[in-house]
Amino acid sequence: MNSLEEVTDFVQNGHQEYLPHVTIDPVIFGYHDQQLRILLLKWKGLNGWGLPGGFIRRREPLSQAAHRVLNERTGLDDLFLQQFHVFGDSPYRLQERSAREFKENYGLEVSDDNWLFERTLSIGYFALVDYSKVSVTTDFFTEGYQWWDVKEIPPILFDQNETVDKALTTLRLQIYHQPIGYNLLPEKFTLPEIHTLYETILGKTLDQRNFAKKLVSLGLIKKLAEQRSIGPHRSPYLYQFEKEAYEDALKLGIVHTY
């Protein structure tokens, strides 16, 4: 939504096109050059930062809605968006909003029974991109955007600090069971490359020798016969994600092989 007319129509008639009570809130992690960041939008009117969220269309598949919402709010496309949690317990999620609050924030006159004033649940999705390789475009609700370092996340509007925390915990747990980062590394990578990626995502130092041994023994990566020449006397072996073997294992519901 980019014009005041579109937004006014959304506020007044949006309940005909969208399901009330449920929003989608994407947490976009950006990795580049040993930094892990999160994309936040500066909300117009609310004077604070938030996730690029939105509502689901009445007849729209949920996962398609997640992609559309992210695209409409940020211009980002073709990300691997993964659902991770529904939020419906926080004080914010139990509360309903008011016409007064709405008028103060956006200057829009609306009636007290507007569909946007009711309680919402929030479905969290996350994705991981190289933030140096994408460009962000924003919409009517947004004054600007910023990729925030995960170690310096500001207070976010609504209950979305909880959403970001849970996304980060989930990402860190899944890093050992899923080929996370396989779109952030070259198809064939060296141990130092994946080691740096994992250290950055986990936010801690990992013993390099044990790290590689574990990833191989968990079946997440495999050592190739190839080496990469990066200088005199320096030609480290290359590795590759075991994506297929991993996906087969996931279908059987088994990651570790006993």
Next chain:
Amino acid sequence: MNSLEEVTDFVQNGHQEYLPHVTIDPVIFGYHDQQLRILLLKWKGLNGWGLPGGFIRRREPLSQAAHRVLNERTGLDDLFLQQFHVFGDSPYRLQERSAREFKENYGLEVSDDNWLFERTLSIGYFALVDYSKVSVTTDFFTEGYQWWDVKEIPPILFDQNETVDKALTTLRLQIYHQPIGYNLLPEKFTLPEIHTLYETILGKTLDQRNFAKKLVSLGLIKKLAEQRSIGPHRSPYLYQFEKEAYEDALKLGIVHTY
């Protein structure tokens, strides 16, 4: 809900008390005596089996709603219910229902714009109990219940076979990262006891020696200095879940220690 009056009121006025568009559907796994089963209810009017689901109250925390719904539909209480996925992509979830369908199934006259005819999303929760230790009581919508072996799940109403499959996959993945089964085993257990539990949940044979070694090396269980005497010359060592160490690790977002 147990009387026709309550149900009629729910159908006609339920939108004042409940959020439309979102249901909660609990998958209750029961483990006992080397069997893994799932609790299904026989729906009155629909002639088929379903999960014990229901709607969320307008001002009710989501996780509290999950416990209430399960309790109202089955009498079960105090389970560790874990949210695992929101379903909103299946053909069933994209479809809206009709007054005619409703009249045919339940004999209730309702207007075409009834709140129950709109599309719903379904939030899946699961829990694991010893089915020999709980008793089930059902409500108006239910003709009977049955604990079905997971290897013989019948076609379930709506899109709920997908819900059950996803719950089982999630349970099987989490078994290596969470102290699953810690309420199904004695506080101190032998290796054969936990080995049988894991084989049953995973639905496959596990090498006993590697199995124990892995669980210990993952930090999920620890060997105690105690032994249990179960007969002449038979006194296996006892083990315990590393629940605290595990929960600390979960908060840090790390399961494996590199």
